[in-house]
Every structure is written in C-alpha cells, then in structure tokens.
C-alpha cells in the first residue's frame with residue numbers, strides 16, 4: 103500500500119472556502135496533453151504563533167528596551183571572520199572547533215534550552231559527537247585531490263545504495279561537503295552550520311538567523327539524502343531563488359559527482375523529468391505540487407494509481423513522454439519553512455479540467471455586472487452581513503438587476519446567477535482596491551493580469567488567485583481579460599504535499615514562535631541554531647503616535663536624521679499604497695530613495711542587495727528581497743550599519759522579525775525601530791472594532807507620541823496570532839475528516855476533488 107492509501111498523511115489542513123482567500127492556480131501547463139489549471143483558492147494565511155518564545159538575539163539598545171534573551175553566552179569562537187573564509191585553502195589552519203551544546207535551543211511546545219536543567223540533552227550530545235567526528239576527518243581530506251574526494255563520494259553512494267544507514271555515513275558525507283565548499287566556493291561550513299545540517303538530516307526545522315548561510319547549510323542534508331538515489335528536493339518560494347541557490351551551490355555538488363536539477367515554471371515535461379532525475383533538485387513548492395498532481399492524473403489515466411509508483415520513490419522514471427516526471431518523494435528540505443509550511447500551508451494547488459462551453463456567457467456576465475456595480479447603494483439595493491461580510495441584494499436591488507439592459511448572452515443566464523454575479527461585483531467594487539489588495543501588470547502572454555498583493559507580507563503572490571469568482575470580478579473591474587475557471591481535476595494543499603515526503607526538514611529565520619504548530623502538523627521539531635558571530639543589532643524603543651499621519655511624519659524625520667550620517671535606511675511597509683505615501687513624503691523633503699513594490703523578484707533582489715550602500719534609503723513592502731544578502735562596506739560598518747524602520751505590526755510577529763533581520767547580519771552592526779499608531783489595523787484585529795475605534799478617536803486628539811501604549815499593540819498581535827492558529831487547527835480537522843471519508847468510499851482525495 104502506498105502512503106496515499108494508508109492515510110499516513112492525514113494530518114493536513116484545508117478549510118471551508120472563503121472566496122476572499124486566494125488560491126494557487128497554474129496557467130497553461132507546459133505540455134499540451136495536460137489539463138489546464140484553474141481556480142483560485144487559498145490565501146497565505148495570517149500566521150499564528152501559539153506561544154511566544156524569546157527573541158534569539160540579545161538587544162543592546164541605546165534607548166534600552168526590556169527584553170528577555172534566552173540565548174546562552176557565546177562559547178565557540180567564530181570559525182573565521184567573513185571574507186577570510188572566502189579564500190580557498192584559507193580555512194585549512196582552522197582548528198576543529200568544539201560546540202557548546204547550551205548555545206542551541208530545541209524549541210518545542212515549551213521554550214526549552216537543549217541543555218536545560220544543567221544536564222546534557224541526549225540529542226545534542228550525539229550531534230556534538232558527530233561534529234567531532236566530522237572535524238577529525240578534516241585533516242585527512244584536505245590534502246586529497248579533487249578526484250580522491252569524488253571517489254570517496256562514489257564509495258559513499260555505493261554503501262548507501264547497498265542499504266547502509268545514512269546516519270552512519272553522515273560524518274564522512276558532511277566532512278566531504280564541507281571540504282568541497284571550502285575548495286570550490288571558498289566557504290567552509292561553520293560548526294553551527296554543521297549542527298544545523300545534522301538537525302536537518304534528522305527532520306528538524308532549523309531556525310537560523312537571516313544571513314547565517316542557510317543556502318550553504320542546505321547542501322549537507324541534500325547531499326546525504328541524495329546518496330540513496332531516490333532524489334533530494336529543495337523547495338523554496340520562487341523560481342528566482344531556486345535557480346540562484348542551485349547555481350550558486352552547484353560547484354560543491356559537482357566536485358562530489360552529484361548532479362543538480364532546477365525546475366522552473368516554464369519548463370516542459372522533458373526537462374522536468376531530467377531535473378527530477380538529478381540527484382538533487384531545486385524548485386518551488388508550487389512546481390513540486392503541480393508535478394505531483396500531473397503525474398497522478400497521468401497514472402490514473404493509465405490505471406496505475408494503485409501501484410507503488412508515487413509517494414515512495416519507487417520507479418516510474420523514464421525519458422518518454424507518458425511517464426511521470428517525478429521519481430517519488432523521498433526527502434524535501436523546505437527553505438523559508440515558516441512561509442511555505444505555515445503561511446502557504448492551506449493554499450490548494452489546483453489543476454483544472456478543460457471544457458467550458460458557456461465561457462463567453464460567463465465572461466460577458468462578469469463584465470455586465472461590473473459595469474453596473476457602482477450604481478448599487480448600500481441598504482437601498484444591498485446589505486452587508488456584519489459577521490460573514492456577505493453582500494445580499496434587497497428586493498429593490500433584485501428588481502434593479504431585472505430591469506437593467508442586457509445582451510442576449512447575459513439574458514440567457516439564470517436570474518439567481520445574475521443576482522450572484524451582481525453581489526460579487528458590488529463587493530469587489532467596494533472592497534478590492536488597486537495597488538492595495540492587488541496590482542495590474544503585463545502578464546507573460548502579453549495581456550495584463552491581476553496579481554494579488556499578499557496582505558501579510560506586502561509581497562506579490564505570484565500565480566495565486568482569489569476563489570469563487572472574485573478574481574474574475576476584479577479582472578472585469580479592471581477591464582482586462584477574464585480568466586474563466588474551468589473546474590477542478592486535481593487538487594492538493596501545500597501542506598498535504600509536504601506531508602507526503604518520507605523525510606521532511608526545513609530552514610527559516612523565524613520558526614521558533616510557530617514551533618508548536620510545526621511539530622504538531624509536520625512532526626518536525628524546531629531547533630534554534632545560534633549565530634556564528636554574536637549579533638550586534640540594536641533595538642531602539644518603539645514609538646507610538648495618535649495617527650498614521652503623525653507616525654509617518656516622525657518616520658520621515660528619523661530617516662532624515664540617519665540619512666545625514668550616511669547610514670543606509672530600509673523602511674518596511676505593509677502595503678504598496680503606504681510605500682507610495684512614504685515615498686511622496688521623502689520626495690517632498692528631497693531625500694533620494696528606491697521604492698520596491700515587489701513587482702519583479704529578480705530586480706527587487708538586486709536593489710535590496712544594494713540597500714546597504716552609503717546614504718541609501720530604500721522603501722519596501724516588507725518581504726521584498728527576502729533571501730538577498732545585504733552586504734555592508736567597512737565604511738558603513740564603522741558608521742553603525744544599516745537602520746531598519748518597521749512602520750506597522752504584522753499579524754504575526756514572525757513576519758516583523760523577517761524585516762528586522764535585514765540588518766545586523768552575520769555580526770554586522772545595525773539598528774531597528776518599530777513605529778505604531780492608534781489607527782493601525784492590528785488593533786482592530788486584536789482588540790475588536792469597538793476598542794480600536796475608541797483608541798483611534800483618542801489618537802485623533804493627540805499631539806504628542808504615546809510610547810507607553812506599545813505593549814497594547816504587542817498584546818493585540820498575540821491575540822491575532824492565537825486566533826489564526828485556532829482557525830487553522832479547526833480546518834485541519836475538517837480536511838482530515840473529508841479525506842478519511844473519501845478513502846472510505848474508495849475515492850482519491852487528490853483527484854476526486856469537490857469543486
């Protein structure tokens with residue numbers, strides 16, 4: 103029996119559809135034989151953190167702020183200062199360092215030091231022993247030729263294929279990868295990275311601060327798992343990062359005789375099959391999911407779904423077009439694990455079935471409804487349910503629908519449908535704003551398209567669509583081509599996808615606060631890996647203002663002051679319109695700046711990489727350029743590094759921390775400050791509309807800042823996090839029940855999908 107039949111992966115979530123939640127869909131598949139992909143579904147969920155775990159970095163604020171730091175004291179000296187390690191051979195004199203176990207934290211349902219209670223945590227003792235073994239191999243490997251290393255790698259592969267336990271091969275495999283990294287890229291894995299790598303092999307989520315070298319760390323478990331010949335996948339958030347990281351690390355793999363494949367969205371079946379045939383494959387979670395579904399549809403068409411070909415890394419790989427592209431799902435390392443495994447967890451990936459005979463009629467009805475939407479008056483023609491936010495036409499509204507002029511095609515639509523189209527168009531007209539919830543930009547095929555702005559991260563949610571016709575109604579509103587949905591042929595949520603892997607691990611800068619959720623859903627404990635060099639990031643005291651205007655004015659004043667010193671400033675906003683407002687204010691006082699609206703991942707990465715230059719001011723929606731290293735010159739380091747300004751709290755503290763992590767990377771100096779105002783959205787979500795209204799009203803009369811209110815905001819954020827966590831758990835339960843029922847009646851939960 104395969105996993106799909108046993109229900110091993112039942113701990114998955116999805117939820118009752120909410121039309122305002124976007125979904126990942128796919129545009130035309132690369133080969134003609136496949137079904138077209140369709141309709142939207144979920145949104146990157148707001149994140150919930152079940153409980154708070156203390157920040158890992160010690161904070162030294164000039165205006166000191168109380169903060170508990172759980173991190174133990176620095177014990178290992180840094181392996182090498184950055185830069186030195188870059189010289190091939192330069193690390194040869196580095197003595198094998200010893201790792202102090204108390205610097206690591208295992209984060210589970212409780213925030214706990216792995217070395218708690220004064221006794222060694224058995225896991226860490228074991229890992230430390232492995233590290234010593236790895237370090238001891240170094241003097242043997244360093245004098246060997248590249249060819250010798252390759253031979254060693256081949257020998258490891260034979261042993262793994264012959265069934266020897268990978269854990270036994272780990273020390274030599276990791277020592278080889280470290281040596282290959284040193285020789286090819288001039289980067290010798292730090293001891294903390296080795297421990298991170300060991301934890302990843304043992305299916306943990308490694309929390310490593312931004313800039314601590316997750317890309318390099320990933321090579322360790324990927325190499326080791328690839329040895330058994332069933333493929334090792336690295337899943338990341340976009341094509342750009344998949345390609346960049348794969349190409350960057352390829353010299354390491356090549357030295358060890360390991361092939362690397364990269365999956366990119368436009369790839370056809372042939373090149374996908376080749377990429378999956380490589381020992382290590384880099385791609386996005388989305389592409390892995392769609393390939394899984396397409397393979398499954400193919401196998402069902404060939405009546406082979408009951409075979410062992412999917413889910414266990416069995417056979418099925420061939421060069422001919424009618425075979426699955428994947429070799430199975432053996433090991434996956436998820437980069438940006440919090441974003442993929444939590445925020446995107448319930449995003450369904452959907453492949454649509456083609457036929458749609460009433461396409462023209464549907465398109466025309468969307469346009470008709472959109473054209474008349476502005477004419478409907480609240481209470482007169484429609485009402486809005488306070489709880490469900492549903493729009494409903496009144497008797498007068500329905501009468502208006504009937505009376506409006508219609509083309510022949512629209513007239514043949516049922517009346518009930520016309521009411522529904524109208525209600526949806528009115529909702530879209532009133533609630534969905536250009537450059538706030540979405541942008542319009544030229545699409546791949548030369549036609550304009552709607553791209554959702556992720557409301558939690560401010561980043562463009564590529565390929566995602568709102569469900570239940572909302573996306574099409576917005577297309578009608580913007581008068582661009584309407585992408586009519588065509589039903590579902592296959593569907594899997596991101597969460598289900600990753601639960602199907604035999605071995606799963608993840609890396610992220612911010613997982614500790616979601617540790618309970620990660621462990622419960624994916625059975626992956628979180629390990630907080632300490633930084634290689636002590637962090638020098640300073641937290642400046644929060645500032646709270648009565649209104650957004652006062653807040654933005656204070657932000658601009660701070661930018662001006664810091665800009666005058668030459669230090670670079672990065673300002674993160676929650677939405678594009680706020681970025682633009684700030685941009686206008688900066689322009690008004692003549693401060694030159696870059697503005698990033700997350701329109702182009704590659705370009706954005708380049709701009710963010712330069713954000714640390716002298717006098718640079720960058721305004722960005724918070725997630726822009728995530729995963730890009732911001733390098734500082736010595737001059738900037740002297741000046742105190744980069745300053746980050748957070749303009750609002752997100753629904754999850756984790757997302758705020760991602761922005762903060764842009765400064766003070768790898769022991770660089772840096773500072774950050776959180777700005778808040780009494781009309782911030784977080785208060786409404788966390789304290790309820792009534793209390794939020796009162797605070798807002800109070801704020802309007804304020805002339806001074808009220809910094810003592812900061813705690814209120816953090817409390818509100820925690821409440822929002824808890825609420826989202828509860829929602830996710832309820833939906834997880836529903837989805838589990840649905841799948842169980844489907845299996846009981848002999849259905850395939852991925853292919854027999856309810857629309």
Ligand SMILES: Nc1ncnc2c1ncn2[C@@H]1O[C@H](COP(=O)(O)OP(=O)(O)OP(=O)(O)O)[C@@H](O)[C@H]1O
Pocket residue numbers: 184185187188288289290291292295310311312313314315316317318611728729730731768
């Ligand atoms: N062992 C090492 N020796 C030398 N340099 C290293 C080492 N590890 C990482 N680096 C350097 O650290 C920088 C950051 O690495 P990387 O981009 O992988 O970090 P990250 O953890 O992925 O950051 P983010 O969270 O922002 O994605 C890179 O410039 C890389 O060259």
